[in-house]
Amino acid sequence: MKLRRLEVECFRGFSGRRVFDFQDGVTLIVGPVGAGKTSILSAIQFALFGADFYVGFGVSRKESLVNVGCAEASVQLSFEVAGEGVYSLRRRLSVSDGRLTESVALETPGGDVFEGASKVEGIIEEVLGLDFNEFVRSVSVSYVLVHMLAYGRPLTRSRALDILLGVNAVRRFLESIPLRTVRSSLEQAKAELSAVQAEYEEAVKSLSAFNERRASISEELRGIERQIEELSAKAESLRAEAERYESLAKELENERSYLSKLKERVKHPPSEVDLYKIIEEAENLRLMLGEVLEKLKAPQSILSMLESVAVSSEKVGEAILSLEKIVDAAWNHYDKVWEDFQESVREVQLKKAELEALEKVIVELEPSVSEYEEAEERIQELESRYGELSEIEERVRSLEQDVKEISRKIQTYRSVLQLKKSLIEDAGRKGSAQCPVCGHQVDLKGVEGIKADMEQLAKSIIELEKKLSENEKRLKELREALDDIRSLKVLLVSRELEYEKYREYLERKESLSEEIREDEVKLKEEERGYRELSAVLTKIDERVRDLRRRLVELEAVAEIAKVEDRIRKLEEELARYEPKYREYLDIRDKISKMLSRKNELEAQLRALDESSIQDQVRWLQERLSSLEARVARLEALYQRLEKVKSATREVLTALRRERIEELNRRMNAIISAVYSSEIVKSVRLEVVERSRRKGLMPTSYYELFVEVGGTKYRFNDLLSDGQKTLVVLSLLLAVYSQIRRNVDFIMLDEPLPNVDERIKVTFLKSLSKALGIDQVILTTQAEEAVKELEGVNVVKLP
Template structure:
């Protein structure tokens, strides 16, 4: 499995970034805090989602943003897959809005399903990925700091041995479950044996025959009593029928008496209501007379009768709808005319008032602008005066600068260089002085060495030894070598004197050159300052001229605005007078409208009285109809009352009192017998039910006995099957346990060998002989003298290398174990040099080279250490903009050249 491309938008420090990841060793290089680790965290997050985070989704979205995108392309078994995760803010929280995975013939949607697909595809979840291939920043010592039990669980899970323990535990649970079921089944079998024995001891068939005979006797008695009960019920029904007929006749007589009384009362009530209606009709007629008088008075106040002088002669009959409508139309026409005139007058008043107000405002505006222009003219005059003062000051400064420039130029007269060559001259003198000092140091060292040799030769000569070879000599000592040393010392001393004199000359020349450089720099600054002062003088001169012209122009424009303001104010007064005339017209027309409103109210009163009179006449007609209807209904009730009286006389003649008394006697006797027979039948039926229940219980017991025998046969067979199943599960549990132990032993041997090979490669130190990894994953480091050390006793750098070696050995073991069916993910090292010095870093480079040699297709290293650049096939740099606090990635075209440049910088 290999990463191919990662694209980020608003992920941690990356606003927008995209990177292609290639085979070989890729070093992601940059300063601490630049965002290097975030690139690998993005790859890990794309695969496993929130399960790959130590923080929440809120922490991975760039600060200040509401959305983020992470897109990862990776290759697996020759196929390319693409994962896209989109995060979006909802309220105060960030959630996963989109999560999809696409590949050859597969499309997965949803964060949970994508994570499950990746886990199944790579055969490892997020935790296994971290423990196997992803050495995260700060976790390089994770395995060494773990307890042996934790280390055992971690490595067993990576090697899939945890599955065998899971299967063994499942088998153990199954065995315990079978034991529980077997125990329960044995108990059930014993219980069935006890129940069968108890039922066989009871004589169920004899008991059944006895109960059936008793039931037959009880059924015969019940049949006899039920026949007598039926005859008594028939007698009771006949008596009740006679009595019921008598009661119905009596009830009908009572109903007839009530109906007759009610009809009499209703007729009397309706006659009283007819009298009330007659009185109400008289009252309505009197009210109509009053309304006609009021109508005649109201009509006299209108002009319905013609001119105003004839208004009092209008008769009530003349106040009809046509006359009212005609008068209303005349009023409406007059109102429309007045309102049209009023609208025109109001519009004219508003228009004239607005014109007067705007003209006055315009006059005020002209006066304000004129005042502002006069102030501007004064300010311009003041600015022009200031500019002229600056011209005088700058001119004086310019004269002083010219004097200083001339003085500096005089310093270069007779100097070894011209103006502009001082810096080069100083560098040349510095180079000569440096060479002289180097030669002087060499000569002094040679002189010191020669004096040491001379002292040694003189000492040997005094001891009778050869000054050249140091061997003892006979007769007179040899002095040739001592003479050569003395001559060499004399020559070197002369050379040193010459070089010291030359050094003094160069130092003096360097002081002169330095002063010329300072003078040259000062001269350049003065010339630049002179140019600026000349520009300032020219600018001030232009400013003075412009401001005086501006002041003159402003004063002229202010005078023009004063004249315009006077004209506008005169026009405003004219329009204001016209507006007052229009207002008087509006007031007159509004008075006419009020008079029309009063006339219309009088007309409305006439119409209201006319309508009230019509309503009263209609009500009189309704009351007369109501009185007539009540009279007709009372005539019908009197006929119905006569019929009720005749029916009552017929029923009174049909009542037979003797037959009624005989029926009452028969009813009492039948009820007494039925009461007695019911009690006896209840006792017999209860006895029958008891016998029936007992018979049913005996039959049920017989059926249960047969069922218990069948159940016992089934349970006995089940106990036999459970015994066999328990034996098989116990064997399976032992097999899983033995297989896990054997596989762990083999893996431990291989892992120990690979760990020693890797540690020997990265830490070739004679102090350590080997590393031991026992079956419980306990790690021990042995020194050459046989002393056993806990890995925690190693130094920080050695411990970090030890852990890297362990992680790489686990990676190699997994890669060899599943090669060809599930290629391993990239080997990822995030800041592995945190605890390493420069010597240990070089060994880490050797480890990386070894893993590449062993066939790891893709190795990704995040580091700020320049020494790791040398191990890169591909170099990616990460930089953070200090202004925006956003990171960017860039691929170096030639990683080998970058390594050389990094070494040169060191």
């Protein structure tokens, strides 16, 4: 399989539509930071598998694949499969109302069209012979993976290599063997066995004390039963007098209760329980009730009822009953009027709820509005300091060119300075020297002139270095300002809708607040009037009902005198029976205490029988036997697991060594082809075993070694950052050559960020031949190195 054409629109760093064609051979994607180089490789990963490296490993969300200024992103990839033809694969991502929608379609060379992520990705994996994880670890190599292998700890590097080399399942099985868990269970079982043994010995000692305690309780129980029998006979002889006393006491209690209820009914002092005073007050209440009904605008039916009430000594009871009915009718009408008032109150509450909701939304929008306003102020500040965006970009490009030109001059001047120094040294030793550049002959007399030139060159270099430092500092400042303005403008676009809503909600809040203030003034006045009427009506209601109670109290006063006479006679008779009753109660109390003690002793006997020490001893014997068997099983299991873990570790070590033999050969062949070095003679990946603390098994891991001057070193201890990157990259390319399946291309994202341009050129020239593949796609910022390459396809991004 080879890549042929890629079309992207609104994907990651691309705000519009871009088309890229891929030929056989080496394709270099060149451009500065932020130009979209990595976005091209991400688009290929997304087209094939629906995710790129960062989304697939949970570093970022899929929504981030859609350009910040677009609502939809699309990617179309055409690839050719030998012997079949060209496939066309299209994916779309849409973001609407916070929801993400994805669609995918694959057209085969025969014209068949397949849709749906599951179906399409199954076909892609079958065509490539790789899944997503294998693809991003071997075919599409990210600088993140290179950095992890180059600078990660040995354990981190070993885990990554196990996955790449296909032995991760064995390593995971080895780590899953629960040797520590079984050892912990064994120690716990032994401790429990020791505790049960101690408990068993203590239970045996308690057996004799148990028998003595049971005999003592039985003897005490028999004595209590004899005393209960004697007291029960005496109590029986006093039963008749006791029952008569209780009957009289109950009757007296009933009479006293009745008297209490009668007295409770008489709440008023004697002066208030007067018929003529009740009639006078009833007439006053009738007049007050008429005034309230007029203010409430009561219906005529209620007013007619009030007019028909006549208060007289013969019909005072009927008049009070009629007033009670009219008061109830007045309350019902008041409730209707109050409900209408409450409806108006609820309307104001709804407005307040709307106002509260508006204030909550305004508070939630304030952070976004603050961000919007701060972003506007920051952009104005940056543009006033540095100029418009286009001006800053032009100044950055100009400064970049100046920095390159000054650097080239400094290098040239240093070379000339070194040449002149060599001529002076040769002339000093031999008497004269010939310039290897121009052929001019220099003798001892001409040395002074060369020295003067050297002083002038040294001054020029110092001035150029100072200028270079100033330009680099200014360039860094302008780049930072450029990045700030771009990000702030993106922020303005993302917060613009929220800012407009904020202004709209503020206007509605002011209007609604004014309406609420006017309504509350009006309702407050109405409420005060209604509450005054309610207070008057409540007072009338209470006084009418009080009149009713005073009429009832007139009847209760006569009944109280009769009841008090009956109570006096019952008290005299009760006093004659009290001595015998007290004696009877004393005997019953003694019997009750003895029965309580009897029950307590019987409970102790039952508890002794239910928790028999013999049963406890027998249970402890069974428990000891069970624990001894469990300890034996755990010891046997631990020994077997030790053997399994040891064998699995040996298998893992053997598999690791087996996998790296061919890998080392390929890695050295690749590094020899892409990096010619007199220092690094060879590189080797080895499996190293390390002993752990006492009681634990040794472990193995991968270690990279380099041979320098006939001595082997760990590559982390000796190599520079650039050399480490070359070694790790060669290792990954060797892995690719072993597992590439049906893929005849490789993609590398900025593979050598920290090596000089000469090494980059050598690497790029020899990579395709070293791997034996037809198509290589790389991203790089090294624009100068690209100029030295011939026969490569160059995609230059602005």
